[in-house]
Amino acid sequence: MATLAQRVRTFFQSPQGQRLVDQGRRQLAKPENQRRLRGLFDRLQKRSRGR
Numbered sequence: 940m941a942t943l944a945q946r947v948r949t950f951f952q953s954p955q956g957q958r959l960v961d962q963g964r965r966q967l968a969k970p971e972n973q974r975r976l977r978g979l980f981d982r983l984q985k986r987s988r989g990r
Contacts, residue, residue, distance in 0.1 A: 941949070950956045966972050
């Protein structure tokens with residue numbers, strides 16, 4: 940039986956996985972989404988430093 944990592948790797952090499960990766964790259968190229976992610980990372984870092 941294939942490990943989870945092998946199954947994920949196989950999926951991302953498939954045409955459906957490649958479409959998903961391309962869609963994700965297009966979304967990450969948008970400034971609005973980059974701003975949202977930076978805000979999320981900042982909140983997560985503050986939370987982890989506070990503990």
